[in-house]
Amino acid sequence: MGKVKGFLEYERAVPEDRQPLERIKDWKEFHKEMPEEALREQGARCMDCGTPYCHTGIMLSGMTSGCPIHNLIPEWNDHVYRGFWREAFERLMKTNNFPEFTGRVCPAPCEGSCVLGIIEPPVTIKNIECIIIEHAFEQGWVKPCEVAKRTEKRVAIVGSGPAGLACADQLNRAGHNVTVFERDDRIGGLLMYGIPNMKLDKESVVQRRIDLMEEEGVTFVVNTEVGKDYSAEKLLEEFDAVVLCTGATKPRDLDVEGRGNKGVYFAMDYLRSSTKAVLDGDEPKINAKDKAVVVIGGGDTGTDCVATSIRQGCKSVVQLEIMPEPPLERQPDNPWPEWPKTIKVDYGQEEAAAVQGDDPRRYSVMTQKLLGDTNGHLTGIEVCQVEWVKKEERWIPEPVFGTEETIPADMILLAMGFLGPEEGLLQQLKVEQGERSNIKAEYGDFRTSMVKVFAAGDARRGQSLIVWAINEGRAAARECDRYLMGCTNLP
Structure with missing residues (x-):
């Protein structure tokens, strides 16, 4: 796959970003x-590794390694290298309903397990994926799928996130x-x-x-909470089968003194307010303008808040x-093909x-x-440094005496993850839930x-990646x- 010894001839390259300011x-x-020639060079870096790990989609040390939807990555890399864009598009669509989403917002565990990544920077898989599908849209290859024959079966899908859309498709x-069914207005x-819109244009x-899905026959019902x-x-009563794809939308809260002060918001409430304002052309209901903001949480959602x-x-x-x-390079306890736990500067930190x-x-x-x-009204946040110590086989953060300080804050955004699905509908349907409140299935x-x-x-699985949502939607x-x-x- 790719050009023989192409990985020795070409260095990894990704598209330039617009300047932060x-x-x-x-x-x-x-x-x-990126120019087409540059993209073909990146496809050429795919190294015919014999046993590609990029599309394995397995869990190692609690982290995703390889692509959970098992994209045929070496194959479409080779097609891109050779300029066979239509063939690349056809291979891509065999496993992924929405490459225009994953090509933009997936953290790319495929690149973390790329064999080339053992000795060199990995192949730019995510970018090539995105360009393939965008090229296909431009060429008119993406058309409504004609359903040959309709059954008389009616299926309801509750929730229109990536799992629900993949299942519906x-x-x-x-x-x-x-x-x-979607409870929101879109x-x-x-x-x-x-x-946010700057990561994935709505x-x-x-x-x-x-x-496109509506043209293919899928019915969408908004502003309706089942x-x-x-x-x-x-x-x-009305449907022959029901698929629950409601997500894990119950946010993790912060149980500290002063939590009731005005100016503390969950990250998703804030991001929703912002995106809705952008789409509606209004002022956001939760606005950070002229405020000293503190975001609690270091993941992708926290970065989006920044x-x-x-x-x-x-x-x-x-x-x-x-x-x-995190360290600059992989540590001995984080070997390939595990997801590399190394420090990265994402777009939000670059802009800040x-x-x-x-x-x-x-x-x-x-x-x-x-x-x-x-x-x-919120005025600040008291914090301290912690040291991680191992007790009874568990790592626990312990406050370091003398490191206490106060950070001014007019707004605090809680981006600390999610605890599971909201339970109202689940209790009405009488579906069993597991220990962590996820739907038992x-x-x-x-x-x-x-x-x-x-x-x-x-x-069902708890907070996870968009590619796992697509994997589960397809499989369900x-x-x-x-x-x-x-x-x-x-x-």
């Missing part, structure tokens, strides 16, 4: 395009009559309101795919992470540094108390404790089709 003035995507292609779930990318606006009983705060014109932004600062002069992240920091004025089978009710995505569609028809041809 330029791109923070708008909400447009910030990646530039597959079941529609199998000929079933699919209805997707379809897309996490894709629409959980990821009109030109997300809505483009939704419009369990409130549409009863669980009615759902079970970048959004900068665009809204915050006075300052600090990002706190309780974990230690351009505005403020330094990286906004601070590591090994624990929140002790939130401060407020006499009117209950075995991977590979996806059936819940209730007849004809299936579950997929974060609601296959098992739902088998339940409805007695057999299935879905992959």
Whole structure:
């Protein structure tokens, strides 16, 4: 695959980004395009490694290694290198319903397990994936799929995030009559309101795919929360099967003194407010303008909060992470092909540094108390440094005496992850939940404790990656089709 010894001839390259001080003035995507010749050179770096790990999609040490949807990466890299774009597109679509999403927002565990990455920077898989699908749209190769024959089966999918959309796409292609319920005012779930527009454009990318699915026959129902606006009983009566793809939307809270002060928000509430304002042309209900912002949480959502705060014109932004600062290179206890736990400067930190002069992240920091004025408005946050010590086979953060300090804050954004799905609908449907409140359904089978009710995505597995959501949506569609028809041809 690729050019023989191409990995020795060409260095890794990725598209240039618009300069930070330029791109923070708008909400447009910030990646530039690469010339075709440069893309073909990147495809040429795929090294015919014999046993590619890039598409394995397995869990190692609790982290994803390789692509969970098993993209045929070496094959489409080779097609790109040779200039066979149509063939590259066809190979890409065999495993991935939405490469325009994963090519933009997936953290690329495929690159973390690339064999070339043992000795050199890995192949630029994620970028090539994105360019293939965008080239296909430009050439008119992406067309509504014609369903040869419709069954009389009706399937309801609750939730329109990546798992729900992937499940709907597959079941529609199998000929079933699919209805997707979304409680928000727009379809897309996490894709629409959980990821900022500068990372994933809503009109030109997300809505483009939704419009295509509507043309193919999928019915979307918005502003309808199943369990409130549409009863669980009615759902079970009117549909032959139900797939729950509601996500893990219950945010992790911060249990410290002063949590009740005004000015503390969950990250997803903040990001939703911002994106909705951008799409509607309004002012956001939660606005960081002229505020001293502190983001608690060092993951992708925290980074999105940093970048959004900068665009809204915050006075300052600090990002706190309780974990230690990652190393520059892989450590002995983090060998290939595990996901590399190394430090990276993401777009949000780059933008904050351009505005403020330094990286906004601070590591090994624990929140002790939130401060407020006499009117209950947030004024600051008391923190301290922590040291991680091992007790009874578990690593525990212990405060370091004498490191206490106060950071001014008018707004705090909690980006500390999620605890599982919201339980109202699950209790109405009487589906069993596991110890961590996730819907109880075995991977590979996806059936819940209730007849004809299936579950997929974060609601079943817990907070995870978009590629795992697509993996589960596709697989749950296959098992739902088998339940409805007695057999299935879905992959």
